[in-house]
Amino acid sequence: MSLRSAVAAPFVGRGETRLAESEFVVALSLDRNWFSPEQATRLADVAVGEGLLDRTDDGLVPTFEPEDVTIPEEFVPSEELLQQRSTFERVIETVVASGVEKREAVAEINQLQSSLGVTVEAAAVLYARRRGVDVSDAAERALDDLDVESVDLS
Structure with missing residues (x-):
């Protein structure tokens, strides 16, 4: 349970x-x-x-x-x-619950991470959103985990 x-x-x-x-x-x-x-x-x-x-x-x-x-x-x-789960684990669980096979999701998330050069959490959130899976809580956590002070937003 x-x-x-x-x-x-x-x-x-x-x-x-x-x-x-x-x-x-x-x-x-x-x-x-x-x-x-x-x-x-x-x-x-x-x-x-x-x-x-x-x-x-x-x-x-x-x-x-x-x-x-x-x-x-x-x-x-x-x-x-x-045990507290990572943002990545939460996103994977939500994506799998939506009907996506776990191996497929992890493989595609890894490809996204590699091609975009982002964290695995950011890639997982992007993957979920592309599939129409609501992971807004995890997205906020992934954003909080980023070091936005070191990113040039201009």
Whole structure:
């Protein structure tokens, strides 16, 4: 199951749209017994990095509707969710979910990167956009990763 399901569970379980980070950690570690408190804190960090949660002065707020996520009773998230994915990995996942074969996508992205002389992230975003796949969040991250101070924009 997905990171989205693991992030939604504390909000759905408590019927809240905002949780203090400590409440989020308790919900995942003590209430559900899915993670240790340290792992639950890491999950919050990953979810913020993935754009699924926003950190505010008074807690964590999901950027999606948690109640729209189906969380099966037997669901137990994998510890793999605790690893933050790169922009490239996010774009590839989105492109593959749209129906493109992973090997084909990676090969074409590598060709774009080589021919345009850009980062692999920029090439992946361009590839996705050419295929009509929305990767606007990843595009913003790829742009943030560029050292725009060293680029002559004039």
